[in-house]
Amino acid sequence: MMSTSFKRVIRNALMSFWRNGMVSVATVLVMVLAILMIGSLIMFQVLLDATLAEIKEKVDVSAYFKQDTSEVEILRVQERLRQLPEVREVTYVSQDEALALFKGRHKDNALISSALDELEENPLRAILRIRATDQQNYEPIARFLENGGFDSFDKIDYRKNEALFKRIESVISFTYSVGLGVTSVLGFIAFLVAFNTIRLAIYTSREEISIMRLVGASTWYVRGPFLVEGVIHGFLSSVISMLIFWPATLWVGPRVKDFFGGVDLFSFYTQNLFLFFFTLFMAGITIGVFSSFVATRRYLKI
Amino acid sequence: MIYFDNVSKIYSGNSVAVEDVSFTVEPQEFVSVVGQSGSGKSTLIKLLLAEERPSAGTVYFQSLDVHNLSRSEIPFVRRKIGTVFQDFRLLPQKTAYENVAFALEAAGKEDDEIASDVPHILDLVGLSDKMDFFPHELSGGQQQRVAIARALVNRPEVVIADEPTGNLDPLNTWEIIRLLGKINELGTTVILATHDKDIIDTIGKRVITLEDGKVVRDEKRGRYIL
Ligand SMILES: Nc1ncnc2c1ncn2[C@@H]1O[C@H](COP(=O)(O)OP(=O)(O)OP(=O)(O)O)[C@@H](O)[C@H]1O
Ligand SMILES: [Mg+2]
Numbered sequence: 226m227m228s229t230s231f232k233r234v235i236r237n238a239l240m241s242f243w244r245n246g247m248v249s250v251a252t253v254l255v256m257v258l259a260i261l262m263i264g265s266l267i268m269f270q271v272l273l274d275a276t277l278a279e280i281k282e283k284v285d286v287s288a289y290f291k292q293d294t295s296e297v298e299i300l301r302v303q304e305r306l307r308q309l310p311e312v313r314e315v316t317y318v319s320q321d322e323a324l325a326l327f328k329g330r331h332k333d334n335a336l337i338s339s340a341l342d343e344l345e346e347n348p349l350r351a352i353l354r355i356r357a358t359d360q361q362n363y364e365p366i367a368r369f370l371e372n373g374g375f376d377s378f379d380k381i382d383y384r385k386n387e388a389l390f391k392r393i394e395s396v397i398s399f400t401y402s403v404g405l406g407v408t409s410v411l412g413f414i415a416f417l418v419a420f421n422t423i424r425l426a427i428y429t430s431r432e433e434i435s436i437m438r439l440v441g442a443s444t445w446y447v448r449g450p451f452l453v454e455g456v457i458h459g460f461l462s463s464v465i466s467m468l469i470f471w472p473a474t475l476w477v478g479p480r481v482k483d484f485f486g487g488v489d490l491f492s493f494y495t496q497n498l499f500l501f502f503f504t505l506f507m508a509g510i511t512i513g514v515f516s517s518f519v520a521t522r523r524y525l526k527i
Numbered sequence: 528m529i530y531f532d533n534v535s536k537i538y539s540g541n542s543v544a545v546e547d548v549s550f551t552v553e554p555q556e557f558v559s560v561v562g563q564s565g566s567g568k569s570t571l572i573k574l575l576l577a578e579e580r581p582s583a584g585t586v587y588f589q590s591l592d593v594h595n596l597s598r599s600e601i602p603f604v605r606r607k608i609g610t611v612f613q614d615f616r617l618l619p620q621k622t623a624y625e626n627v628a629f630a631l632e633a634a635g636k637e638d639d640e641i642a643s644d645v646p647h648i649l650d651l652v653g654l655s656d657k658m659d660f661f662p663h664e665l666s667g668g669q670q671q672r673v674a675i676a677r678a679l680v681n682r683p684e685v686v687i688a689d690e691p692t693g694n695l696d697p698l699n700t701w702e703i704i705r706l707l708g709k710i711n712e713l714g715t716t717v718i719l720a721t722h723d724k725d726i727i728d729t730i731g732k733r734v735i736t737l738e739d740g741k742v743v744r745d746e747k748r749g750r751y752i753l
Pocket of ligand 2: 567569570613689
């Protein structure tokens, strides 16, 4: 009995989907738009994350050591830093390397190059380049170095750039919350449009719903086909959206790659094919089933 | 079996459709409800099917207060009542066959039972050659006969027919009336709402006469008097 009526519900859903031809096509199209929107927002989030991550990646601070500090001493400090949970990476740049880097940076400037050559001693100090696990962790790292009683430690350039650091941090978190806010608002609008389309389609069936009830159908027997149709709409529209995303990301991906932190949307698409499809599919089914459920509710009161 | 207890129905906008109506229908009775257009016949049927709620009073079906049943209980009452609606109420997206089959499917009947009963009942109302036609492809009288087939196919305990012959020619009309008489003889309670004087006078069974929503006459072997 249970499986018989389940079979009938499925059959009625397929029949109704087929016989409502134009309405079904229109519903799927509107849902495709909504799901394209949701998918684009996911991609936008990926780009935003990559960009922000890249900006963070470029940020580091340098701890300078006094001229005559031995390498052993510096490596000892490096080891201490590494043990801090706030520290992600510490790179040692020796005096010689610092000089080489400096020369490289100023190789076009004859004056500086010749001035350096005249000096007998290396004027540059050894550096530990520190990357924190999080933007906010530079402050405690700076304090650790300043108050840790390291005699060889000279200064950290975090203090000089502190204001800039704080600013980058607030810009990043601001961008992130704006991005999230815009994404949720647009996603919600896309959902509302699809929801109202389905509601309208079911509104045209309100008469049929009441007839079915009056000849003795249970609420679930009447509602079931609408919910299954919601699943069909969700499935078809997510598949169509996936098919559209392929050429779209193939075209857009390389063009925005350099601008957004080197993430290629097309490789994101191919590498996350199943997860991406699953997300869109779930979004589609949720929209389809939820809308059908809510829309049928008032006509089932009879 | 059916008991209207001081039932009134006032639609929104104080249009009084039914006022203080009380009557009982016994099992296996054949009751005709007559009255001018707008006297409240269809409203009584809507009240019995719980399509509308009464403004006052109680409607009982087999001693159940039909307006006190939950949304999941009400289908079981409706499956015992086969209704021919005045405006047919066929499902426009389904063929004649599917419309009749729907009542059986919704009641959870087996496939083989449906496959044998539906063609049989459609044959009985003279539509065996129109089974795969959609309602909009059928004439008014043919649609009405599909509605009759749907009401009868479930072998309900009560058949309610609201003006079931309004669109039929005299020959078909008498076919349907004979059919209703026959299922009544076989034990089905029948409630027939109609304007048709000839039918009422020929049947010679109980007649309830409505006037402006009130019962003005209820006679065991009634005639059509307005
Ligand atoms: N949904 C409604 N809203 C407001 N008034 C209604 C509604 N349905 C019916 N009425 C009113 O109730 C009264 C009775 O209507 P009903 O349909 O019961 O009459 P009837 O006896 O079946 O008439 P007919 O023989 O023409 O079918 C009418 O005056 C009608 O205007
Ligand atoms: Mg009527």
